[in-house]
Amino acid sequence: MPTVVAPAQVATLYEPQPGGKVRCTACARYCTMPEGSHGFCFVRKNVGGRLVLLSYGRASAVQVDPVEKKPLAHFRPGSRVFSIGTVGCNWRCQYCQNAEISQEREIVGRPLSPEDAVRSAQRYGCAGVTFTYNEPTIFAEYALDIVREAHRAGLFANFVTNGYLTPEATQLLGPHLDAVSVDFKGSGEPGFMRRYISAKGPEPIFETTVDLVRRGVHVEITDLIVPEVGESVDATRTLARHVVDRLGPSTPFHLLRFHPDYHMMDLPVTPVPTLEKLHAVAKAEGLEYVYLGNVWGHPLEHTYCPGCGAVAVRRYGFTIQRWALDAQNRCGRCGHRIPIVGRPPDDYLPTLATPV
Ligand code: SF4
Known part of the structure; x- marks a missing residue:
C-alpha cells in the first residue's frame, strides 16, 4: 500500500538529491534518505522523492x-x-x-x-x-x-x-x-x-x-x-x-x-x-x-538584582511568590532595570498586587 500524503505533510526543510534521494535540512544531522527511508528522528520520510513529515497534525x-x-x-x-x-x-x-x-x-x-x-x-x-x-x-x-x-x-x-x-x-x-x-x-x-x-x-x-x-x-x-x-x-x-x-x-x-x-x-x-x-x-x-x-x-x-543584590522576584518552583519590581521592571530598592519581558497578570496572586 503506498503511503497517502496530505498536502500539509510535505516538508519545506529539505533538498532533493540525485537518484530520488532527499536531504533533510531541519536539524544538524542533515540526514540523506533514499526513497522509502526515514531519517534518524523517524518522523521525516522520503516518499516518492519528497520529504514528508509523518507526524504533522x-x-x-x-x-x-x-x-x-x-x-x-x-x-x-x-x-x-x-x-x-x-x-x-x-x-x-x-x-x-x-x-x-x-x-x-x-x-x-x-x-x-x-x-x-x-x-x-x-x-x-x-x-x-x-x-x-x-x-x-x-x-x-x-x-x-x-x-x-x-x-x-x-x-x-x-x-x-x-x-x-x-x-x-x-x-x-x-x-x-x-x-x-x-x-x-x-x-x-x-x-x-x-x-x-x-x-x-x-x-x-x-x-x-x-x-x-x-x-x-x-x-x-x-x-x-x-x-x-x-x-x-x-x-x-x-x-x-x-x-x-x-x-x-x-x-x-x-x-x-x-x-x-x-x-x-x-x-x-x-x-x-x-x-x-x-x-x-x-x-x-x-x-x-x-x-x-x-x-x-x-x-x-529567586531573581536577584545585579545592582543591589536584593531579591527582585521571589520564586518557589514554578510559582512567583513576590514581585518587587516597579511598573517598568526596575528593582524596587535601587532602580536597576531587570530585563524581563512582561509582568505577571494582575490577578496572578493577591500578594503581588502589593505596591513595591
Ligand atoms: S534527525 Fe530528523 S530532523 Fe534531523 S536531519 Fe534527520 S530527518 Fe531531519
Missing part, C-alpha cells in the same frame, strides 16, 4: 503549564502556556524523561489541527503556545503552522529545544518565535554528547543561539547537570563564557537538577552542592541571572 502530549516550567524566568512571567509535543526526536538522551514519546517509532497521537490547538489554548486561558516534550525542530512545519495561527489570535509562541538546528531551520523559524529555551545537556561537553545523547558536539547549538538572539528572539539557556558523568567545572565555564560573550551577560541561565530516568536509573539525583558549585562558576564568568531548577525552595530560584 498528531499530538502525542498536550498540557497546560506555567511558563516557568519551560523554564522561562524572564518572559511573560506568571502566564500559562498550551504545551504540545509529538513523537520522535533527533537525539537519544539516555536519561530522557519523555522517552515513551521521544523514542516512539510509530506515528501515534491524537489529531490536532493548528486551528484546534489555538482554540484549546484560548479555552484554557493560555497566553501562548509552546512546543516541548520532544524536539520541535523535527516537526518544524507543523509547529510553524500552529505558531502562525497563534499569532493571529494574539498568543505568543515558544520552543523548548535542544538547539541542534541548521541555519536553514533557524531562518525559517526564527522570525516567528517569541521565546526559546535552549536546553544543553552536560554543559555541551563533546564527549558527554557523543556518549549519552548520540550527537557530535555543541557547535550547531552555539550557532543557533547566536542566530536567534541576532533575530531578536528572547533566549534562555538551560544546562541539565547529570551527576558523576556530566558534571564538569571546565564545561560549565566554557558554556557560561559562550553565553556571556556571544549572547550577553543578562541572558538567563538555568542549571537543572537531574533525576534518574530511562536507561540511567542507576545514578543519583544531582547533589545540591554540585549545582551550587556550578552556579558560582557561571556567576564568576559574568552571568547576571543564574538559576537552579528542580530544587524547589532553594534561594537560588
Whole structure:
C-alpha cells in the first residue's frame, strides 16, 4: 500500500538529491534518505522523492503549564502556556524523561489541527503556545503552522529545544518565535554528547543561539547537570563564557537538577552542592541571572538584582511568590532595570498586587 500524503505533510526543510534521494535540512544531522527511508528522528520520510513529515497534525502530549516550567524566568512571567509535543526526536538522551514519546517509532497521537490547538489554548486561558516534550525542530512545519495561527489570535509562541538546528531551520523559524529555551545537556561537553545523547558536539547549538538572539528572539539557556558523568567545572565555564560573550551577560541561565530516568536509573539525583558549585562558576564568568531548577525552595530560584543584590522576584518552583519590581521592571530598592519581558497578570496572586 503506498503511503497517502496530505498536502500539509510535505516538508519545506529539505533538498532533493540525485537518484530520488532527499536531504533533510531541519536539524544538524542533515540526514540523506533514499526513497522509502526515514531519517534518524523517524518522523521525516522520503516518499516518492519528497520529504514528508509523518507526524504533522498528531499530538502525542498536550498540557497546560506555567511558563516557568519551560523554564522561562524572564518572559511573560506568571502566564500559562498550551504545551504540545509529538513523537520522535533527533537525539537519544539516555536519561530522557519523555522517552515513551521521544523514542516512539510509530506515528501515534491524537489529531490536532493548528486551528484546534489555538482554540484549546484560548479555552484554557493560555497566553501562548509552546512546543516541548520532544524536539520541535523535527516537526518544524507543523509547529510553524500552529505558531502562525497563534499569532493571529494574539498568543505568543515558544520552543523548548535542544538547539541542534541548521541555519536553514533557524531562518525559517526564527522570525516567528517569541521565546526559546535552549536546553544543553552536560554543559555541551563533546564527549558527554557523543556518549549519552548520540550527537557530535555543541557547535550547531552555539550557532543557533547566536542566530536567534541576532533575530531578536528572547533566549534562555538551560544546562541539565547529570551527576558523576556530566558534571564538569571546565564545561560549565566554557558554556557560561559562550553565553556571556556571544549572547550577553543578562541572558538567563538555568542549571537543572537531574533525576534518574530511562536507561540511567542507576545514578543519583544531582547533589545540591554540585549545582551550587556550578552556579558560582557561571556567576564568576559574568552571568547576571543564574538559576537552579528542580530544587524547589532553594534561594537560588529567586531573581536577584545585579545592582543591589536584593531579591527582585521571589520564586518557589514554578510559582512567583513576590514581585518587587516597579511598573517598568526596575528593582524596587535601587532602580536597576531587570530585563524581563512582561509582568505577571494582575490577578496572578493577591500578594503581588502589593505596591513595591
Ligand atoms: S530532523 Fe530528523 S530527518 Fe531531519 S536531519 Fe534531523 S534527525 Fe534527520
